[in-house]
Amino acid sequence: MAIKEGLRPGGRSARVQESVHSAVRQLLQEQERASVTVPQIAARAGVTPSTIYRRWGDLAALLADVALARMRPDSEPANTGSLRGDLQAWAEQYLDEMSSEPGRNMMRDVQSSQTPGYCVTILGGQLQVILDRYQASGQALPSVDRLINLLAAPTVFRILFGAAPMRVEELYELIEIALQP
Amino acid sequence: MAIKEGLRPGGRSARVQESVHSAVRQLLQEQERASVTVPQIAARAGVTPSTIYRRWGDLAALLADVALARMRPDSEPANTGSLRGDLQAWAEQYLDEMSSEPGRNMMRDVQSSQTPGYCVTILGGQLQVILDRYQASGQALPSVDRLINLLAAPTVFRILFGAAPMRVEELYELIEIALQP
CATH class of the missing domain: 1.10.10.60 (Homeodomain-like)
Structure with a gap:
């Protein structure tokens, strides 16, 4: 264009x-x-x-584009030295961001946009950065899809539809499930 | 009132x-x-x-109420004789319903309503009916929350935000994860 x-x-x-x-x-x-x-x-x-x-x-697509540009992280996910630690840090930050007013607005705008999948692409990119740090470690790594299904999806689902927000302990339990071989 | x-x-x-x-x-x-x-x-x-x-x-709350009334199942979840089979039947039907036009409209209306948690209450009730069938079986049963996090959440997240819909094989893999002790 x-x-x-x-x-x-x-x-x-x-x-x-x-x-x-x-x-x-x-x-x-x-x-x-x-x-x-x-x-x-x-x-x-x-x-x-x-x-x-x-x-x-249309306006919805523009608002979604602006919201996504804002969500696109300036920096890499925190590097704590372990896969578990990196996932815990990432998941807690994701929960905070999505629960915030800008995060909720973004989820609404993205749903009205023509390319909601773009959001998952950004998310997957962040998780891939974390996984890449441990490729040489010899440990079995979960796939990006598994992490999206088991961490991002429940976090967002609970914000959009749940009676109570996800607790950090629940998020940690989900990380343990995701890390099981 | x-x-x-x-x-x-x-x-x-x-x-x-x-x-x-x-x-x-x-x-x-x-x-x-x-x-x-x-x-x-x-x-x-x-x-x-x-x-x-x-x-x-308001109108959003009314539309959500109508949509939820329509989703509220007339009949119990299918009884296949095993927990795994019941969850597979339920999850496939849930994926079909939520992917449909009425399902997508319902998710939109529920998000605009004042009581989005009501949706998860109905969902949890259906899953509890399934679990209750196997309480006396002696097998370790997953909690309703675990089933919502691992089955309902990824299904809905992928519909709302994913580039491609959930495949039935992925859903079955998630059921295996949910059934692990």
Whole structure:
């Protein structure tokens, strides 16, 4: 899409993305989420609404993209020196982030977006970084899918549908199950 | 609430519930979900909008209540003669139901409702029925929470956020994990 837009597609495309994301972040701080509109975002970002529709499809997809960009971690998962310790640190942080207001909003936006699977791709990437640290250790490693099914899924399910949030002890029990050969 | 409304609260309350639920089901068949309104439902059900607001709070809560009533199973989970077989039958049916259009709508409505935990209560009740069949068998039984974390949560997480749906073989592997002591 960006290629249609100019001679230096990467440059212009990246600038549009940054100014639109920044406009969304500002507007979400200033007003109720439900009242933010595409024309408003376009005006703040200095682009036309059709630029936004062409690039993101709709408001839900744009909000999801902004939320995912925010969730994409700046740094690698904590390295504690053991697989169990790394998973405990990662799972506790994931529980905290998803339980927070921005985390809940992100889950809502991602569900309304056209590419909800992108979220699991980011998640899987983080878990793969942890597993890669222990590839040479000789211990049997769980698969990324197993970790997503046994750690991420129950954490999110309980936030979205549970009567009570997941306790850290429960999360640790799930890590022990995931580590069983 | 029903007590305020008449001399035979159970009778009137049950009739209001049935006519409102029935109006919602009809309207959802006739028109787009996003265009259904509380005044429309009230007109079809022969009640005032304030009756609906008083009883359900808002449209999202009402839609969730209707969806949950529909999901609440008419019959007990299949009895195959073994815990493993019962869980396999239940999990496959749960995967089918949640992947369907009504299932996805229900998950969306329940998330917007004030009492999302109600959904897990129904789920837990179904799983408890299965476990109760094997209480006297002497085998070690998983807890309901374990089954929700290891079976229901990954199924739903993959539907909401995954790039590909859960395969039945994966579901069976998760059942084996849940059955490990």
